[in-house]
Amino acid sequence: MSASLKLSTAVKAVHCLAQVYPDALSSAEISEMTGINASQLRLILSMLAKAGIIHSKQGAGGGFILNMTPDQINLQQLYCAIETQKAFHLAVNRNHDQIPVNKKINAFFLDLFEAIQRDIESKMETITLSDVIEKVKQ
Amino acid sequence: MSASLKLSTAVKAVHCLAQVYPDALSSAEISEMTGINASQLRLILSMLAKAGIIHSKQGAGGGFILNMTPDQINLQQLYCAIETQKAFHLAVNRNHDQIPVNKKINAFFLDLFEAIQRDIESKMETITLSDVIEKVKQ
DNA sequence: CCTAACTGTTGCAGTGAGTGTAACATTTAT
């Protein structure tokens, strides 16, 4: 799953959790509400649980509960929690890295792409779940 | 080819052209210098030619010549010339757009991703081919 | 302690996109 897709999945899930707080929702219930496959949701939600953003309760009567208030959760946190590959998928052709000029140009781009990545992350830091909830209400 | 890969290919090619300016280089010669497949180079270079960044001369003794000075060429121009898909590949799950909340959250993300895209492009506007040449010399 | 209801994780089939390359059409200098 792409980073952006995972992020939007995560936001939809925590948005559901915010609606029923402080009650729990099972992955099946969130699947019902969002149309997203329950297995997929569990994958994402287990990562959010490891990051401490939500709490997961296994066993009968279990489910997922928000562990922070919506204004304490920002997109950067969600993104970090689910990130397995960077959002701006930064690829340079390393096939011919033995050519000195290529090596330098590749290094140049890797630096640039890292800078862009940082910009994206700091932008996402300014957006909270509260902001999303507000937008959905409008 | 991903946007970032195409961009680095384009930069390597125009970097070669800058070295020999005002002489021309054929795609075969650039392929020799960079290790990048000649067909691939022609694909990228023909797009740069359409954008007016380089000049292409068909026929015997032809090739590609820089059409601007290195300080007049910035990464944003190159990126625009070769762009077929946006760099930050912005995907939200539209599968379940009939659910009103999903529709709103998806719209929210599409707006966010467009803003990020604009940020990336304005950043690339500040970097010229001269800057790259300088970095390679170091 | 046994069952049912959950989460957590792995695996897998299908498909679709990206990669690298060749081939050929088109153009032009000599």
Added chain:
DNA sequence: ATAAATGTTACACTCACTGCAACAGTTAGG
């Protein structure tokens, strides 16, 4: 004419992604 280029299309191949299912692990409740 011919040879040397660009411009464009097509194609085989791989490989990552998607969506889903299955099952292993965990826990509440009778």
